[in-house]
Amino acid sequence: MTFRKYLVLAAVTVFGATGDSLLSRGMKQSGNISLHQLPDLILTILNPWILTGILFLLGFFAAYMIALSWADLTYVLPATSLGYVLLALIAKFLLHEQVTATRWLGIILISIGVGFVTRGPALTHDPGVRQPENCNGEPVSTSVEL
Numbered sequence: 001m002t003f004r005k006y007l008v009l010a011a012v013t014v015f016g017a018t019g020d021s022l023l024s025r026g027m028k029q030s031g032n033i034s035l036h037q038l039p040d041l042i043l044t045i046l047n048p049w050i051l052t053g054i055l056f057l058l059g060f061f062a063a064y065m066i067a068l069s070w071a072d073l074t075y076v077l078p079a080t081s082l083g084y085v086l087l088a089l090i091a092k093f094l095l096h097e098q099v100t101a102t103r104w105l106g107i108i109l110i111s112i113g114v115g116f117v118t119r120g121p122a123l124t125h126d127p128g129v130r131q132p133e134n135c136n137g138e139p140v141s142t143s144v145e146l
Contacts, residue, residue, distance in 0.1 A: 001122060008067050009079050015060035017086040022053030024095060071122035078117040081110050 026049030033044050044050060067076045084107050091097040 005067075005070065005122075008063050009076070011063040012060060012067055012076070012080040013083040013086060015056050015063060016080070017083040017090060019053045019056030019060055020087060021090045021095065022049050022056060024053075024091075026050035026053060028095075072124055075117060075120070075122045078114050081114055084110055 026044075026047045029049060030044045030047055033040050035041065045054070064076070064080075067080070071079075088099050088103065088107055092099045
């Protein structure tokens with residue numbers, strides 16, 4: 001895997017954890033909202049913490065789509081789940097949330113599982129699925145080259 005692909009996976013991880021953290025911070029400021037009160041919902045979205053969180057999550061989705069263009073979902077999702085570690089650290093030290101020992105244990109188990117997943121190939125092909133071909137019958141790559 002190339003350095004650029006590692007950067008894309010890192011971007012998915014960082015953008016996702018940061019966006020979720022910013023949304024959490026903004027929602028703690030805003031309090032309860034309801035879909036029945038549309039003006040309150042719009043004002044909540046305009047909260048700077050929430051708006052910034054949404055922008056980070058847009059970056060997350062863009063990087064996630066790029067990663068899925070060259071790797072299987074079963075590779076990308078576990079490889080980016082190290083965001084749980086980052087998210088727990090942000091929650092503990094920046095949002096001042098309590099992170100229990102049970103949650104830390106779960107995060108450690110997820111991280112160990114990530115190690116197993118990343119040892120395999122990033123992209124697999126199902127022999128029963130026909131691969132795209134050009135007009136000469138040669139296989140065509142459908143992934144975005146980074």
